[in-house]
Amino acid sequence: MTPKVPPTSAPPDQRRLSLSSLLPVSAIRLEVRAADWREAVRACGEALVAAGITTPAYTVQMIATVEQLGPYLVIAPGIALAHARPSAAVLRPGLSWVTLAQPVRFGHKDNDPVTLVVGLAAPDDYSHIQALATLAGLLEDAPPRAALLALQTPADVLAAIVAFEQTHTTDTPQGAG
Amino acid sequence: MKQVRLRVVNAAGLHARPAAVFVAETSKFASKIRVRNATTNSGWTDAKSILSVLTLGIEPQHEIELTAEGPDEEQAAAALANLITSDFAGKL
Structure with missing residues (x-):
């Protein structure tokens, strides 16, 4: 019997990319006007392109993912996690955060309409898992979620995320300074 | 109550799409189903909520524990064990 070789693990630093380090303030846009889910x-x-995270081809791939796989990316009431498979259109791992002036429908049976679309771009399937866990924790409970969505500037959104990470991260090494 | 402990063998862990597939499976059952990340010693959370599953940060080779409690707990535990150990049965 040949022992089964486990898949190669990602280096720990690759897995521990924090949400705030992956979400540049330039990729946060508030009260954006969109007529439908495609917009x-x-x-x-x-927002991902503007922050240098992806090329425009990734935007097309994200829209195609919704068309092919349906509205499963609406992961919670009012929240969509837009993404596509890792591809050459991803220049570096990162996220964007777009709130909508008017909610749009994706066709999800429970979680429509959507007011927050988070864009996720990853060069692989695993480096963003802990950032995604932070994002999910941040959005899990309705009262803090509503407070987050009421913030008026991108800098305030990022500051709230950093504050959340400082109180909820369990395994971050203590940094100097 | 049925409880199972499983190793996540898909190469990606439970990122967005596998979490959605996992929750689509748990949601087929009437039983109350809870899950925790045994590797990180997380608390138990609702296995029918994508957000809750994502908070567990399940990476490749992590071990998860599942409990199912209700009228179809046997079937639920078997189906979820099959999904995880078969690398999501081609549903990704």
Whole structure:
């Protein structure tokens, strides 16, 4: 019997990329006007492109993912996690955060309409798992979620995320300074 | 109550799409189903919520524990064990 070789693990530093380190303030856009889910995902993709995270091809891939796989990316009431498979259109791992002036429908049976679209771009399937865990924790409970969505500037959103990470991270090494 | 402990063998862990597939499976059952990340010693959370599953940060080779409690707990535990140990049965 040949022992089964486990899949190669990612280096720990690759897995521990924090949400705040992956979400540049330039990729946060608030009160964006979008007529439908396509425009909302496009806005999310444009924010990724503006921050140097992806090329415009990734935006097309995210829209195609919704068309092919359906509205499963609406992961909680009012929240969509737009993404596509890792591809050459991803220049570096990162996220964008787009809130909508008017909610749009993705066709999800429980979680429509959507007011926050988070764009996720990853060069692989695993480096963003802990950032995703932070994002999920941040959005899990309705009262803090509502408070987060009421913030008026991108800098305030990022500051709230950093504050959340400082109180909820369990395994971050203590940094100097 | 049925409890199972499973190793996540898909190469990616439970990122967005596997979490959605996992929750689609748990949601087929009437039983109350809870899950925890045994590797990180996390608390128990609702296995029918994508957000809750994502908070567990389940990476490749992590071990998870599942409990199912209700009228179809046997079937639920068997189906979820099959999903995880078969690398999501081609549903990704």
